[in-house]
Amino acid sequence: MKIKSRFLFIGLLLLFNPSISNVKASIPDAKYSDYLILGKVRRHKEVTASKDGYSCPPGNNPQTSFICSAGKGKDKLGKSMLSGWIFFDPPGLNWVTYVDPELYKVKFKNEYGRYINLVEVTHSYQEPTAGSSGYSYSTGSAKTRCNDFRTINGSYDLNLSRSNSYSGSGTSSSSIGGAISCETKPAEIINVPGTGSTEGYVNVSRLDWIIDCKEKRVAAFRNMNEYRLFEKWHPINESKNIWIDSFASKFCPVIPALKPSLFTKLSNANIE
DSSP: OOOOHHHHHHHHHHHSOSOOOOOOTTSOHHHHHHHHHHHHHHHHHHHHHTSBSEEOSTTOOTTTOSOEEEOBSBOTTSOBOOTTSEEEOOTTSSEEEEEOSSOEEEEETTEEEEEEEEEEEEEEEEOOBOOBOOEEEEESOOEEEEEEOOEEEEEEEOOBOTTSSBOSOOEEEEEEESOEEEEEEOOEEEEEOOBOOBOOEEEEEEEEEEEETTTTEEEEEETTOTTOEEEEEEEGGGOSOTTHHHHHHHHGGGGGGSEEOSOOOOOGGGOO
16 A cells, blocks of 8 residues: 555654644744654654553554554564554564654764664564474495406426427416405485474564665665665665655754764765
8 A cells, every 4th residue: 555655744743742842942944843843753752652552543553554653562473562653563464563753863974964864673473484304315326446466476387309399398387466455435425404493483673764865865774784785775756665755855954953873884885
């Protein structure tokens, strides 16, 4: 189900408490609404963290809406919900996904100001696996190689007449010494070990969506690892993440007010 990002963001704002405090008087009028949104996000996370269950717009629930907010308690997989985060709990599937409604600024070349971070966490159930027995098999065939170490010893004596005709008797003797040595090399045996069984468990995975506010593009990395690219850099308006477009437009203008991201491994190696 595809929902327009603008509608999603408006729906998200309906969840937020309209009150806000500590807004700096020095904020330009043009930016005031953006800071107001940021303040609402933070205030909403604080309020939701103290509530049991979840909150959704009227007539909605986490199985049908992308804009419900998690409170305290456990999700259907038995893991603690991420309080204050937007979450989606698709019916009949073995995962629950959470999106932090607050974005964070990312340091690049020891400076902030260009990149921001949207965090997504998924709880998913991994089915148990059965173990297997090991086995062996042979390749090729047996080969035999023999070495002949035998020697022949002997003598032969004949009495010959002057006319070159046989005129007497001769004697001869001989013997064979040593032995033949053979070695058989059997066919090669390949042993394949068995595998152990694994129990079912709930896996927790994180995606860091890094938004380039200057070039209007986004990429995603797995589990805070700069070398595990989930999605390579692509235009924001082509992202499959339904939150990216609207969140970028709201939070890119207020990067200085954002909290630092835990994703600290943005380097020249992974910005292209």
